[in-house]
Amino acid sequence: QSVLTQPASVSGSPGQSITISCTGTDSDIAHYRFVSWYQQHPDTAPKLLLYEVSHRPSGVSDRFSGSKSGNTASLTISGLQAEDEADYYCASYTKTPLSTLILGGGTKVTVL
Amino acid sequence: QVHLVQSGAEMKPPGASVKVSCKASGYTFTGYFIHWVRQAPGQGLEWMGWINPKTGGTNSAQKFQGRVTVTKDTSINTVYMEIKRLASDDTAIYYCARELPTTPNSLDSWGQGTLVTVSS
Numbered sequence: 001q002s003v004l005t006q007p008a009s010v011s012g013s014p015g016q017s018i019t020i021s022c023t024g025t026d027s028d029i030a031h032y033r034f035v036s037w038y039q040q041h042p043d044t045a046p047k048l049l050l051y052e053v054s055h056r057p058s059g060v061s062d063r064f065s066g067s068k069s070g071n072t073a074s075l076t077i078s079g080l081q082a083e084d085e086a087d088y089y090c091a092s093y094t095k096t097p098l099s100t101l102i103l104g105g106g107t108k109v110t111v112l
Numbered sequence: 113q114v115h116l117v118q119s120g121a122e123m124k125p126p127g128a129s130v131k132v133s134c135k136a137s138g139y140t141f142t143g144y145f146i147h148w149v150r151q152a153p154g155q156g157l158e159w160m161g162w163i164n165p166k167t168g169g170t171n172s173a174q175k176f177q178g179r180v181t182v183t184k185d186t187s188i189n190t191v192y193m194e195i196k197r198l199a200s201d202d203t204a205i206y207y208c209a210r211e212l213p214t215t216p217n218s219l220d221s222w223g224q225g226t227l228v229t230v231s232s
Binding site: 057101102 | 158
């Protein structure tokens, strides 16, 4: 059972923008800035897209952006491309009492 | 260049144990936590736990405590994850991943994954 709630699927046409939400609680997303997002194509390992809510690792397109408000984080993909079709997972830091990672259930992005 | 190379696929009967390795290269092994994340067929990612390769300190998700052990061998830059008392729902791809040093739980490099199949 996932602790962070994501929509099961989101779709969009090429060139459009889409947003994936990730809802947590006051103990995780609302309390810490350590929210990350991962992209996973079929049969490959996940790839870090964003960390600390909105920071992109080197090599990640600036079409991917992140934000947070209260207990909800969001990933926006601008200028949707066919290669963006993948599964996306959010993750948040929490302490229970040690550092713990909690994950969302994943969102399937379909490019129409 | 950072590389995490995992051991090969395993098939085990129910009740057995399995130990998966993750060999790191291209960076200072003791400077970065290593996490384990698994993915059952057709399912999402599930966090299992982490190890601090410098101290050997660990933490794991509550559901795995007492059944999963994460260890390290600093001499060969390798982390191990052992699961005891395997059941069919442990069938999954198991990934190791490196944590960014100043950003808890942000995993910037991943191993290729190890398929563990539990079947009689």
